[in-house]
Amino acid sequence: MLEQAGVEAGESFTVNSNGSVAQNQNTSKWMQEVNTTIEFQKDARAAYEKYGPTAKTVNELENNVDKTLSKKWGEIEVAGTTNSSGNVEIKPDPNPYTREATRRHENVHRQTTMEGVAKYGKDTPAFKKWWYNPQRWASDEVKAYSAGISYLEEVLRTTKN
Numbered sequence: 001m002l003e004q005a006g007v008e009a010g011e012s013f014t015v016n017s018n019g020s021v022a023q024n025q026n027t028s029k030w031m032q033e034v035n036t037t038i039e040f041q042k043d044a045r046a047a048y049e050k051y052g053p054t055a056k057t058v059n060e061l062e063n064n065v066d067k068t069l070s071k072k073w074g075e076i077e078v079a080g081t082t083n084s085s086g087n088v089e090i091k092p093d094p095n096p097y098t099r100e101a102t103r104r105h106e107n108v109h110r111q112t113t114m115e116g117v118a119k120y121g122k123d124t125p126a127f128k129k130w131w132y133n134p135q136r137w138a139s140d141e142v143k144a145y146s147a148g149i150s151y152l153e154e155v156l157r158t159t160k161n
């Protein structure tokens with residue numbers, strides 16, 4: 001999963017005598033980030049939908065998606081990863097909502113990966129051919145971004161600012 005660089009920069013969660021005010025300001029900031037993240041993730045999903053069907057390799061796909069997103073969003077960095085064994089890594093993110101969106105996104109990749117392992121065997125040539133298929137890769141990204149976006153839109157509907 002990709003995210004806009006620097007979105008969470010400078011976050012702090014200091015509680016002082018005005019603790020509740022600080023918390024409200026954090027919630028407000030977090031909800032702004034939720035809005036921005038939804039917009040970014042919809043662009044990312046659209047890019048995978050655009051380049052997925054014709055990409056020859058995952059590398060070509062990722063480069064095209066990255067180039068497209070960078071034009072609007074600047075430097076792009078990774079928020080989480082899932083490797084070919086299904087191990088998930090989530091980068092530190094003080095915003096509980098975008099962090100949970102990343103977790104749900106990577107969980108889609110993890111589940112898909114474990115299905116592939118069950119079907120083709122761990123790290124077999126057939127698994128690798130399947131795993132690095134750019135069309136499979138793109139459609140799993142579309143599915144993963146959709147899971148994150150659904151969660152964040154639910155947060156917008158249900159969380160008071």
Ligand SMILES: [Zn+2]
Nearest residue numbers: 001105141144
């Ligand atoms: Zn992803």
